[in-house]
Amino acid sequence: KNEVEQSPQNLTAQEGEFITINCSYSVGISALHWLQQHPGGGIVSLFMLSSGKKKHGRLIATINIQEKHSSLHITASHPRDSAVYICAVRPYGGSQGNLIFGKGTKLSVKP
């Protein structure tokens, strides 16, 4: 079993829809990251959080440490949001900055 599981693996939405991507992990962590990978391969860090909730524009990330679960929400989705969204966690006691990655959720937003 992977230490970081994401769902769904693939997601197709219509422009304007509210989108939720989920991430569950099985290890104790000190931080969780949400990353966005565009079709060309480049990766951008969206959020790093260890508790509660963070918001940036139309993106919201939440984490529940007790339940070992995080969600990434996109409000008013747009075709330019189409990308692979990756959840990654930094385990307690792990080497500095080392992350364990989920396999990603491929999002396609249709106009």
Next chain:
Amino acid sequence: SQTIHQWPATLVQPVGSPLSLECTVEGTSNPNLYWYRQAAGRGLQLLFYSIGIDQISSEVPQNLSASRPQDRQFILSSKKLLLSDSGFYLCAWSVPTSGGAYEQYFGPGTRLTVT
């Protein structure tokens, strides 16, 4: 501001040939540096990380090696490529935030195809 460079962007190499991928970081000092590989249909896998010059840790045994000859230069190498080395290679850097966490910043990546 900080910038991370990787080259080449794409590379096609025959099996058994050597490999050298380079990553450089600008605008920061003493960063942690990382090499990741993303194989087709799979998640990112940490290959090597470095906390300083000539300090390299390997996460996965393989025919690849890494070196850090300068503070902001990280090189991924192989003496003989295998077909299974094909993938997308990403370099990343991080420094601790004020809260002690490590935000990671990724380079543009190198797409390697071994034929």
